[in-house]
Amino acid sequence: MKQQLLYIIIAVLFFVSCKKGLTDYQMRILLRNSTDSTITVQVFPKYKYAQAGKYSYSDTHTKYKDTTFVPDKKLGTELYSTDTLDMDPDRLISRVFDSIHVRLKSGKVLSFSPQKAMNYSVNPFTDRSAWIYQRNDLEYIRTWRENDLVTNDYIFVIEGLR
Numbered sequence: 001m002k003q004q005l006l007y008i009i010i011a012v013l014f015f016v017s018c019k020k021g022l023t024d025y026q027m028r029i030l031l032r033n034s035t036d037s038t039i040t041v042q043v044f045p046k047y048k049y050a051q052a053g054k055y056s057y058s059d060t061h062t063k064y065k066d067t068t069f070v071p072d073k074k075l076g077t078e079l080y081s082t083d084t085l086d087m088d089p090d091r092l093i094s095r096v097f098d099s100i101h102v103r104l105k106s107g108k109v110l111s112f113s114p115q116k117a118m119n120y121s122v123n124p125f126t127d128r129s130a131w132i133y134q135r136n137d138l139e140y141i142r143t144w145r146e147n148d149l150v151t152n153d154y155i156f157v158i159e160g161l162r
Contacts, residue, residue, distance in 0.1 A: 023148040026060060029089050032076030034159035037105040042068045044098045076155050089131045089154035093124055102158055124156040131156055
């Protein structure tokens with residue numbers, strides 16, 4: 001009888017631990033390539049985010065990514081994520097990066113910084129209207145639980161260039 005009770009308690013604990021978990025919220029800034037060709041992006045993070053050719057791309061975890069990359073054409077590539085939700089994307093990008101350079105296949109370079117944008121009509125560092133907002137409801141599994149992740153994504157799109 002005691003053994004059956006123990007099995008029931010273990011089964012109940014197992015099923016309780018498998019239910020829906022927490023919902024996390026975060027804000028992300030992304031860069032998307034909507035041109036007809038491949039582009040290469042190089043970010044110049046502020047000193048406190050940089051480490052040996054890589055940079056910390058989130059304040060919620062301690063993972064690093066390369067400062068030079070080819071952004072995804074369909075979804076975009078995450079530049080930075082934070083659990084601070086009440087920040088404008090232009091303020092966040094200015095907090096993390098000194099500048100961003102985008103090299104087109106033709107060799108032309110787009111340059112963005114808090115002071116100016118070169119060879120492009122909008123500046124993600126100063127123009128709030130340069131960003132497209134998208135909310136995403138995602139799920140991830142962690143320790144037998146399905147957790148929800150709600151992201152407020154702000155996407156800067158490079159488009160219309162040759």
